[in-house]
Amino acid sequence: MESLKRLLSINALNMSQKISYPAAERNKTPILEVLKKHLKNVEGDVLEISSGTGQHAAFFARHFPKLTFQPSEYDTSLFPSIKAYAEEVPTKNVKDPIYVNAADDWKSLGVSNRFDYVINVNMIHVSPLPCTTGLFKNVGEILKPGGLMITYGAYANNGIIEPQSNIDFDKEIRKRNPEFGIRDIQDLIKLGKNYGIELSSTYEMPANNKCLVWTKNVTNQPQ
């Protein structure tokens, strides 16, 4: 009886610790469809940068039971939510979250260079530019040659943000923080070239978002 009570209180605790972002609930299935096209379900390691609540890592992991998912967050107050979602994954392939500031040197934070895939959802435009620069620089170091980075969000292209709803969204996030803002795919392509990362596929996603698939070149050299 005592152990049942303890179990029930732990579950209640986990439920209360799970935070749900409506956007993550909406976009997780369309993003999964892209991942299914690119991720091989063979043993390997996936690093998620800016895991937020942990909804994505837990949802994706159960579809790729042979891959091990490493969530990470800058905001450590989200760790309990990330852990609570991870504990519910039947395939048990989500690790405890680690602290990663995208703008820092990840190796000094203990991130190894063994990753096959990096996933980054809705961070590039909702964080200061050094986070994006850091993302590409670090991914150039920690992703295995031939490995993939999948980024999702709203992007401009050739200096144009469209449609109007994305222009309004850009204004809104810049009002929240002048260092935020929708980034241009062409600038990201240039940035990636410095670190041996090439844009290999682009997917149009619901609500005027895009999924970009980036490939780390096999020679491990900047292009």
Ligand SMILES: C[S@@+](CC[C@H](N)C(=O)[O-])C[C@H]1O[C@@H](n2cnc3c(N)ncnc32)[C@H](O)[C@@H]1O
């Ligand atoms: C809009 S939320 C997206 C969260 C999650 N990926 C999702 O889609 O639900 C933006 C995330 O970027 C994270 N973030 C902000 N600054 C960061 C930084 N310097 N390094 C890494 N992540 C950062 C925030 O903590 C937050 O979780």
